[in-house]
Amino acid sequence: MRHIISVWLENAAGALARVATLFAARGYNIESLTVAPTEDPTLSRITLVTRGSDHVIEQIIKQLNKLVDVTRVVDLTEGVHIERELMMVKVRAEGTMRAELKRLTDIFRGRIIDIGHTHYVIEVTGDSAKLNAFIETLDDNTILETVRSGALGVARGRKPVASS
């Protein structure tokens, strides 16, 4: 099953490498991983998406907690949560395609953020499934390039997750 896991860790050199090494060494898969500092600049927050049986996910969380630089691990999938991912797609945009692409972008509540004579860059935000749907809507020949941020997640409700 797909899980979104938030990991708070010391904002120190090598901390991210420890997480990546752990996944590689133990054969866990990473679908996506994003990292940036939090409101507390001494801490970074990783959001990672992984897949595995309940047993594997339990081990992943235990092993992450075992890393000395990690202060907190939360499996967001266990509760109600919001997921967002940002994607930028560079597309071929010529002739009648231009209007069609604009319409599609609007339907997906995206924005065109760069325009050229023969191309657009479209920004779309949403959960990963929505972004996949947008890509499927486009013709393979239309897409020139895609870049995705990887998923971010936060639990619903006012209560923040303590970082340690």
Added chain:
Amino acid sequence: MKLSGAEIVVQALQDEGVDYLWGYPGGAVLHIYDALFQQDKIRHILVRHEQGATHAADGYARATGKPGVVLVTSGPGATNAVTGIATAHMDSVPMVVISGQVPTPVIGSDAFQEVDTVGITRPCVKHNFLIKRVEDIATTLKKAFYIAATGRPGPVVVDIPKDITDPNIKIPYICPDTPQMRSYNPMVKGHVGQAHKAVELILQAQRPMIYTGGGVILGEASQTLREFVALTSFPITSTLMGLGAYPGTDAQFLGMLGMHGTYEANKAMHASDLLIAIGARFDDRVTGQVAEFCPHARIIHIDVDPASIAKTVRVDIPIVGQVHQVLSDITTLLRPQRDQLSQTTLDAWWQKIETWRAVQSLAYQPSDTVIKPQAAVEMLYQVTRDHDFYLTSDVGQHQMFAAQFYPFDQPRRWINSGGLGTMGFGLPAAMGVQQAFPEATVACITGEASIQMCIQELATCKQYDLPIKIVLLNNGYMGMVRQWQEFFYDSRYSHSYVDALPDFCKLAESFGHVGLRITDPADLEGAYREAFAQKDRLVFLDIVVDPTENVYPMIKAGQGHHEMHLSPNLTTERELA
């Protein structure tokens, strides 16, 4: 007090109470070596290869419970230490390894003797650090010792660039307090509710089994374990790493379990209805085929490391906490209710176990023409049982024979590489033990293949007058490899014959030691007695043993505890018992 970075390193080690340091100098650590030269509190032991330094520090740590400390230079110094670091990591041994690094301005430029030590060691340490400021040395070393020795122990590497130890840059030194780390809190107390649930299961058990591992020794829980076992009168088995935590000579002890465990231990595991796992990690050499593992048992698992629980085998009552604390909680809860255990049921269980024990699965065909390796270990026990004795081991058949035939009655006396299975471990580990306990009798049991992997340390033994006794069971093969080739590869002994062996006696003599070669079983006891009487000399016993002997019982990979292969000497009737 103003000190240079190098002086801070040395001062911090002194403040940590470090008495021995195993190392090898080189460019990146010369400042530190200069600071070491100017003090006399820490004794530096110059090894002949950095792998030897890590194993020696490891042996010291396993025998004393204190972290072993290592100092190596950058590049090859650090990479040579990696095998020893990984060995310590797999067996949860507290160790602090200080490695030199090229100066900070040239890090990343492929400088001479540069290697990414933090990167290379990351998967095989508990934690590691790269120090980038002189001001951080003292606090980082404090953290390193704290992390290495607490919780589930393990090795910590501290990489220090050369410019950070510059003798011309001096800063004030204050010994830091024990660090508060928001991300590391190892002092977990076992949940009392879980202890209650464990007691409930214990009282209902009809065929209980206690399975202990190295965690009992690491957690200093040997005494608590003995009280618990005595209170319950349950049978107990141990992993390779846990031997000695419970007396090997006691009747409640069924011997080691697992791949080369006894018939009674493995049969009892398979038949048990309650398994109490204490400081053990359900390693594949213990469980065999996981799907077949203890099919009838509910499992209580006590461990300080939550990640060890339910890693390979599902458990019913997980208890995360210090083993001695949890075990003493359970014992206290159980004591007033002890009468509820049905003695009749337990007696029936013990009767069943005794029938398995009667198979005598370790029995071997004695010989008066060739020395049997098992007989060599049994005689070693007879000769040393009254000594203050430590036995280190290399890896292979000799290691298994020692585990099977040398009953250890105290913890920290049996020192071997269980998890990583590092050939070459035994001799340097024995150096660390002998250094820690100069008056004790320290022997290293080894094979002619293993011993050659760190044989250069014979020079270290000479330099520091370490009177270790090397018990080489020389069968002319990498015995365990040969055994597997016999079983699984139709006896095609591919590269397991150790050709062109040196004359080990002459070799030992060339290093300034005593060498004895024994080929006749009749000479064995005399040779041992002669060797162990030489209190101030290293004696190298080259014991020529039966090259065809195999380690039995054996559970082949992918099979369960009930599918043991017994020695062909055993009759079918006995097998069926």
